[in-house]
Amino acid sequence: MTDTGMRAYANPFNAGFGVDPPYMAGRDGVVHRILADLRDGPGRARYITVALGDRGVGKTTIENRLRDYVTAEFGWATLRWTAGLESPFAATLNDAYDTIRSQLTGPRRRHVAGTKIGFNAGVVHADIDLVAGSQRPTTVAGQLRSLGTLARDTNSAVVVFVDELQAGDSASLAALSTAIQETNGERLPVALVAVGLPTARVRLRNIRGATFIERQRPIVIGNLNDSDARDALERPMIDADRNYEPAIFPVMLAVAGGYPYAIQLVGEHTWDQAGDNDTITVAHATQGARLAQGDLDTIYLERWEQLTQRQRDYLAAVIQHLTTDGSAPSNLVAATYGTDTRSAAQTRAALIDHHQLLYSDSPNSLRFALPGFELWIRRQSGATRTHPHTPPPNAPTTTTTPVSNNDHPTVGRRVEQIADRQTPRSTRP
Ligand SMILES: Nc1ncnc2c1ncn2[C@@H]1O[C@H](COP(=O)(O)OP(=O)(O)O)[C@@H](O)[C@H]1O
Numbered sequence: 133m134t135d136t137g138m139r140a141y142a143n144p145f146n147a148g149f150g151v152d153p154p155y156m157a158g159r160d161g162v163v164h165r166i167l168a169d170l171r172d173g174p175g176r177a178r179y180i181t182v183a184l185g186d187r188g189v190g191k192t193t194i195e196n197r198l199r200d201y202v203t204a205e206f207g208w209a210t211l212r213w214t215a216g217l218e219s220p221f222a223a224t225l226n227d228a229y230d231t232i233r234s235q236l237t238g239p240r241r242r243h244v245a246g247t248k249i250g251f252n253a254g255v256v257h258a259d260i261d262l263v264a265g266s267q268r269p270t271t272v273a274g275q276l277r278s279l280g281t282l283a284r285d286t287n288s289a290v291v292v293f294v295d296e297l298q299a300g301d302s303a304s305l306a307a308l309s310t311a312i313q314e315t316n317g318e319r320l321p322v323a324l325v326a327v328g329l330p331t332a333r334v335r336l337r338n339i340r341g342a343t344f345i346e347r348q349r350p351i352v353i354g355n356l357n358d359s360d361a362r363d364a365l366e367r368p369m370i371d372a373d374r375n376y377e378p379a380i381f382p383v384m385l386a387v388a389g390g391y392p393y394a395i396q397l398v399g400e401h402t403w404d405q406a407g408d409n410d411t412i413t414v415a416h417a418t419q420g421a422r423l424a425q426g427d428l429d430t431i432y433l434e435r436w437e438q439l440t441q442r443q444r445d446y447l448a449a450v451i452q453h454l455t456t457d458g459s460a461p462s463n464l465v466a467a468t469y470g471t472d473t474r475s476a477a478q479t480r481a482a483l484i485d486h487h488q489l490l491y492s493d494s495p496n497s498l499r500f501a502l503p504g505f506e507l508w509i510r511r512q513s514g515a516t517r518t519h520p521h522t523p524p525p526n527a528p529t530t531t532t533t534p535v536s537n538n539d540h541p542t543v544g545r546r547v548e549q550i551a552d553r554q555t556p557r558s559t560r561p
């Protein structure tokens with residue numbers, strides 16, 4: 133301890149939502165794949181990217197990385213719309229329209245040294261007349277086409293980033309989908325990268341006019357595999373020149389699994405436990421893991437308390453029919469749940485759409501959407517588990533590759549609030 137009370141070691145971990153991790157583990161593959169698709173240019177299906185995954189798995193982090201990259205390395209213009217939060221897409225686009233125009237026409241420096249992906253290096257000045265204020269188109273399609281034309285003429289591109297796709301209002305999503313279909317058909321360089329919860333698919337299916345986006349085959353963002361999860365904890369310690377006992381990682385990962393949000397949580401707590409000690413020890417990790425588990429349990433309990441008895445019964449039936457791949461056939465679940473088919477369908481719909489605790493990835497399949505929730509329910513009912521920190525073989529938190537069809541976590545809006553409350557640092561810019 134120093135006299136000033138200042139910490140010798142600033143905590144690098146960053147548990148929250150939409151906040152960048154100190155080290156983004158395991159996502160280089162998906163980031164480069166998307167960048168390569170963007171670089172290939174318009175006209176192809178993969179010029180439109182839809183990436184789905186559960187809350188806290190790292191979708192916004194991936195988008196932030198992509199945005200930084202296309203801005204700094206490609207020198208392109210970007211537009212960001214977080215659906216459902218503030219304004220409809222049309223208003224966001226309208227507000228950004230002039231800025232994007234000047235980004236496309238102004239000088240821009242392209243750093244391509246050492247990268248494979250890139251365009252002409254150097255400073256580019258475009259001979260474009262900027263007086264066009266009076267000719268500003270009024271519709272989403274008109275504005276995107278106009279920006280796309282300008283981007284094409286300046287050898288640039290516009291990337292539209294959409295976050296929380298599942299929360300988009302129908303009018304916005306229909307307008308965006310139609311406009312992007314048009315620009316892509318006309319080979320104009322207006323790309324779309326949209327991320328959201330797995331429920332986005334159903335949402336889009338039910339919106340007239342959103343078929344173009346709906347038809348894109350989504351990339352699935354899952355949990356990190358074991359070695360990436362360890363990297364996510366270890367790299368920030370190395371970067372901070374912090375000593376640690378190697379045995380801390382199994383202790384921390386037993387709680388966090390491959391779930392990025394939980395990784396930051398356990399990292400943050402463990403670091404705090406170590407205080408000003410020179411070395412982070414297993415004792416610190418054990419205490420940190422306990423605190424992280426406590427945070428996660430609070431999240432689960434609050435979600436559980438929002439459910440009706442019938443919804444809880446339905447979840448119990450899902451657990452009963454879970455197979456080793458983490459999915460349960462909904463017809464068997466409905467049979468176990470009992471009562472009439474319509475009431476089962478209503479309960480199921482509420483758990484999917486309102487509570488976002490389940491999702492359906494194919495017609496007769498249900499999956500848990502909140503990582504660790506299934507385990508928590510099992511623990512509450514006193515079933516099967518002996519050691520609370522050892523996930524069973526099919527637990528979402530033990531999963532595999534960054535881009536795969538395994539199941540993965542969703543934590544709803546409420547969790548975001550809880551997390552923000554518990555981790556004030558998450559609100560820093
Ligand atoms: N690849 C990663 N490695 C380590 N931590 C990550 C990674 N991706 C995200 N995180 C952390 O996980 C938390 C949730 O990330 P976020 O991008 O907000 O998830 P989502 O948008 O899917 O809800 C944040 O604290 C973030 O810093």
Ligand SMILES: [Mg+2]
Nearest residue numbers: 149150191192
């Ligand atoms: Mg997000």
